[in-house]
Amino acid sequence: MRTIDDLDVSGKRVFVRADLNVPLDGDRITDDGRIRAALPTIEKLRERGARVIVAAHLGRPKGAPDPQYSLRPVAARLGELLGTEVAFAADTAGESARATSAALADGEVALLENVRFEPGETSKDETERGELADRFAQLADLYVGDAFGAVHRRHASVYDLPGKLPHAVGGLVLTEVEVLKRLTEDPERPYVVALGGSKVSDKLAVIDNLLGTADRLLIGGGMVFTFLKAKGYEVGSSLLENDQLDTVRGYLERAEREGVEIVLPVDVVAAEKFAADAPHAAVNVDAIPADRMGLDIGPKSQELFAEKLADARTVFWNGPMGVFEMAPYAGGTRALAQALIDSDAFTVVGGGDSAAAVRSLGFDEAAFGHISTGGGASLEYLEGKDLPGIDALA
Numbered sequence: 477m478r479t480i481d482d483l484d485v486s487g488k489r490v491f492v493r494a495d496l497n498v499p500l501d502g503d504r505i506t507d508d509g510r511i512r513a514a515l516p517t518i519e520k521l522r523e524r525g526a527r528v529i530v531a532a533h534l535g536r537p538k539g540a541p542d543p544q545y546s547l548r549p550v551a552a553r554l555g556e557l558l559g560t561e562v563a564f565a566a567d568t569a570g571e572s573a574r575a576t577s578a579a580l581a582d583g584e585v586a587l588l589e590n591v592r593f594e595p596g597e598t599s600k601d602e603t604e605r606g607e608l609a610d611r612f613a614q615l616a617d618l619y620v621g622d623a624f625g626a627v628h629r630r631h632a633s634v635y636d637l638p639g640k641l642p643h644a645v646g647g648l649v650l651t652e653v654e655v656l657k658r659l660t661e662d663p664e665r666p667y668v669v670a671l672g673g674s675k676v677s678d679k680l681a682v683i684d685n686l687l688g689t690a691d692r693l694l695i696g697g698g699m700v701f702t703f704l705k706a707k708g709y710e711v712g713s714s715l716l717e718n719d720q721l722d723t724v725r726g727y728l729e730r731a732e733r734e735g736v737e738i739v740l741p742v743d744v745v746a747a748e749k750f751a752a753d754a755p756h757a758a759v760n761v762d763a764i765p766a767d768r769m770g771l772d773i774g775p776k777s778q779e780l781f782a783e784k785l786a787d788a789r790t791v792f793w794n795g796p797m798g799v800f801e802m803a804p805y806a807g808g809t810r811a812l813a814q815a816l817i818d819s820d821a822f823t824v825v826g827g828g829d830s831a832a833a834v835r836s837l838g839f840d841e842a843a844f845g846h847i848s849t850g851g852g853a854s855l856e857y858l859e860g861k862d863l864p865g866i867d868a869l870a
């Protein structure tokens with residue numbers, strides 16, 4: 477794979493696909509970790525006289541402009557961090573993008589509006605994606621793939637565009653892959669994987685593969701309830717993937733057969749509604765009231781998970797244990813982070829929100845072995861799956 481060092485970028489327009497999918501509260505960025513992680517590649521290109529056109533997605537808009545998912549606040553923050561003005565194109569691949577790209581001087585940077593405002597970006601139809609990629613290609617001379625958090629997506633700006641321009645892999649992708657390799661090539665055991673978060677259907681699928689590599693799986697976050705339901709418990713109004721119950725039963729059976737431990741919470745914090753001020757209490761998993769939703773693992777589960785991490789030598793953690801953004805439901809995530817720190821294991825934390833949680837709860841990033849910008853992407857890498865956004869850079 478070619479790296480940036482192999483490209484002659486001086487005076488050229490370089491399209492950089494980055495993952496700038498940061499958590500927002502209104503238009504306030506609550507964690508800028510992914511923007512910071514994108515800086516080295518952009519800075520290197522600027523130093524070498526490139527005209528840098530950054531493209532990224534934010535959230536999951538439905539293929540049309542939606543102001544709540546605008547990257548405008550990200551352009552402002554990127555400019556602050558780079559210490560230079562970042563021009564913002566009000567569209568993704570239209571008139572504004574073309575004019576913004578054409579106006580760039582050497583060393584200048586622009587950010588395009590959210591690539592997912594274009595239906596072609598996430599389309600399953602290759603022709604539709606290809607048409608958008610053609611429009612992107614008109615904006616630039618070269619392509620750099622550095623969106624590690626999105627390399628598992630077969631999307632126009634990640635997968636199709638590199639086929640249309642001379643391209644190189646970015647430094648962030650290289651670093652991430654180098655660290656994650658340590659987890660796939662003979663990890664020190666016990667190897668424990670902790671899974672949580674809310675992208676339940678995305679992440680349930682990885683369990684199948686993890687059963688073949690990890691010694692122990694700790695299940696927290698929104699994923700818990702599909703497991704509990706599959707075991708016959710009632711889960712009230714908690715997040716639930718009803719159509720995955722059989723799959724999950726299959727995982728539980730296979731784990732038992734193959735001697736992989738799946739550790740489920742024994743209690744959860746159940747709230748009347750999805751709100752910080754909602755009445756809530758810790759209840760055992762066999763006593764979740766029908767009108768309540770589980771928003772965190774409970775204190776007994778925190779202890780249990782810490783015990784299950786104490787002897788680990790390698791840990792990968794993706795997905796918060798609860799709705800850590802609201803103080804009453806942050807305990808599980810805080811306890812898990814602390815247990816990782818207390819263990820002697822090589823620890824990797826992956827995912828936009830997981831990394832944000834670690835930082836927002838006041839932990840020192842340096843206390844972990846590696847904080848990855850990829851959640852789903854890291855998991856798919858660990859599964860050994862082909863990653864479209866990396867394959868396309870070959």
Ligand SMILES: Nc1ncnc2c1ncn2[C@@H]1O[C@H](COP(=O)(O)OP(=O)(O)OP(=O)(O)O)[C@@H](O)[C@H]1O
Nearest residue numbers: 673674675697698771798799827828829830851852
């Ligand atoms: N029990 C729960 N019910 C609902 N949401 C939950 C629950 N537990 C955690 N969450 C939410 O999960 C979200 C994060 O999930 P997600 O799967 O996106 O993780 P991530 O670390 O960002 O990984 P990725 O980078 O793949 O997105 C948080 O916003 C958190 O509030």
Ligand SMILES: O=C(O)[C@H](O)COP(=O)(O)O
Nearest residue numbers: 495497625626828851852
């Ligand atoms: O947050 C992430 O994991 C990446 O930015 C990818 O986002 P997606 O799951 O919406 O494709």
